[in-house]
Amino acid sequence: MTHPADTTDATFDADVLQSDTPVLVDFWAPWCGPCRMVAPIVEELAGEYEGRVKFVKLNTDENPKIASQFGIRSIPTLLVFKGGEIAGQIVGFRPKSDLAKRLDAVL
Amino acid sequence: MEQIDIAIIGGGPAGIAAGIYGARGMRRTVLFERAVLGGQIATTGDVENYPGFPDGINGLDLALAMHRQAEQFGAETRYESVTAIRQEPPYIILTTDEGEVQAKTVIVTAGAEPNKLGVPGESELVGKGVSYCATCDAAFFRGVPVALVGGGDAALDEALFTTRYASKVYVIHRRDTLRASQILQDRALAHPKIEFIWDTVVEQVNGTDAVTNLTLRNLKTEQTSELPVAAMFVFIGQTPNSDVLGGLVPLDNGGHVLVNLWMETPVPGLFAAGDLRAEAAKQLVSAAGDGVTAAIRAEHYISDHFDHRE
Numbered sequence: 481m482t483h484p485a486d487t488t489d490a491t492f493d494a495d496v497l498q499s500d501t502p503v504l505v506d507f508w509a510p511w512c513g514p515c516r517m518v519a520p521i522v523e524e525l526a527g528e529y530e531g532r533v534k535f536v537k538l539n540t541d542e543n544p545k546i547a548s549q550f551g552i553r554s555i556p557t558l559l560v561f562k563g564g565e566i567a568g569q570i571v572g573f574r575p576k577s578d579l580a581k582r583l584d585a586v587l
Numbered sequence: 588m589e590q591i592d593i594a595i596i597g598g599g600p601a602g603i604a605a606g607i608y609g610a611r612g613m614r615r616t617v618l619f620e621r622a623v624l625g626g627q628i629a630t631t632g633d634v635e636n637y638p639g640f641p642d643g644i645n646g647l648d649l650a651l652a653m654h655r656q657a658e659q660f661g662a663e664t665r666y667e668s669v670t671a672i673r674q675e676p677p678y679i680i681l682t683t684d685e686g687e688v689q690a691k692t693v694i695v696t697a698g699a700e701p702n703k704l705g706v707p708g709e710s711e712l713v714g715k716g717v718s719y720c721a722t723c724d725a726a727f728f729r730g731v732p733v734a735l736v737g738g739g740d741a742a743l744d745e746a747l748f749t750t751r752y753a754s755k756v757y758v759i760h761r762r763d764t765l766r767a768s769q770i771l772q773d774r775a776l777a778h779p780k781i782e783f784i785w786d787t788v789v790e791q792v793n794g795t796d797a798v799t800n801l802t803l804r805n806l807k808t809e810q811t812s813e814l815p816v817a818a819m820f821v822f823i824g825q826t827p828n829s830d831v832l833g834g835l836v837p838l839d840n841g842g843h844v845l846v847n848l849w850m851e852t853p854v855p856g857l858f859a860a861g862d863l864r865a866e867a868a869k870q871l872v873s874a875a876g877d878g879v880t881a882a883i884r885a886e887h888y889i890s891d892h893f894d895h896r897e
Binding site (some may be wrong): 515569 | 630650666689701717718723797
């Protein structure tokens with residue numbers, strides 16, 4: 481298990497858009513129960529894809545700028561970025577194998 | 588092939604409760620969850636009717652606590668989808684997206700999935716204002732009007748929750764009476780932010796990047812109208828997730844699994860419990876109770892059919 485690091489409005493550009501490796505961003509908020517349930521799955525994947533995909537999480541309450549820039553209207557939402565562009569979007573709950581497929585697609 | 592004593596399919600309250608009993612009974616117990624733990628309580632706010640919590644408890648906290656309890660006794664959780672179940676007596680073989688496992692007993696607690704309206708614009712705008720989880724998404728719609736479709740307990744519960752954020756909550760219901768419990772009806776009808784739109788259905792969800800308005804049709808007058816809202820939350824019942832049991836066990840007309848009072852299906856060693864089974868009360872506490880009943884019977888089944896041979 482690997483805990484994804486926090487990214488913020490201030491660090492998003494450097495953490496995600498300028499990243500050399502693909503990045504999975506987990507959009508969450510403290511009041512969102514289902515987001516807490518997605519976290520362990522994301523942590524398992526973070527371990528399995530270590531070194532190949534970077535995993536970060538963004539608190540949409542504290543970082544409204546990025547959340548609104550990407551039109552996040554539903555959480556949990558996972559976005560996969562490659563070369564500064566969105567390469568995959570997952571809204572709501574999906575099986576772990578589906579998430580893995582989205583990551584394999586950008587590698 | 589890997590062997591499991593008690594395989595549980597579905598990590599909601601029924602499955603987790605079965606996991607606690609199975610693992611505490613020193614049986615090798617594995618919980619298969621295809622998405623996230625908690626089942627329907629993962630998307631519920633506060634639970635006021637679970638015995639032992641007179642002040643209510645957050646649904647998710649309860650689910651997490653139950654799951655921690657199951658893990659403490661040794662139950663294992665795997666985030667895998669079970670795609671097929673077949674008999675290979677005396678075992679039951681599960682096919683998952685990671686491979687096959689051989690189980691002495693299987694307890695299916697796969698629950699139910701929220702129904703969709705099936706109207707134009709709905710699937711296109713999921714995540715852009717169309718939602719099946721007000722607890723997850725209501726906070727994105729602060730100070731704006733939203734609509735909620737349905738008339739049962741879930742619909743009114745979520746409508747009341749949504750009033751914390753929205754400027755106005757329109758509850759659109761196809762009839763002129765509610766199915767919800769009286770206590771929720773009283774609260775919703777009295778709420779200054781909630782307005783009911785009776786005898787009405789949603790014909791279309793409009794918007795490109797975000798929901799802008801709904802096209803409504805009154806079933807009595809046949810008149811159509813436009814309702815400007817930023818979101819539509821849908822709570823119109825559920826369909827049981829019994830597909831994986833297709834052809835293996837008898838179902839009722841609604842797709843629920845027929846079981847006896849021990850949660851047994853006609854297939855030896857195969858159980859169904861919780862909202863998936865026929866005649867269920869569809870409550871958190873009854874689902875947990877079902878899971879426990881199935882786990883106790885599964886334990887008896889294993890000792891009768893396997894232990895004497897080993």
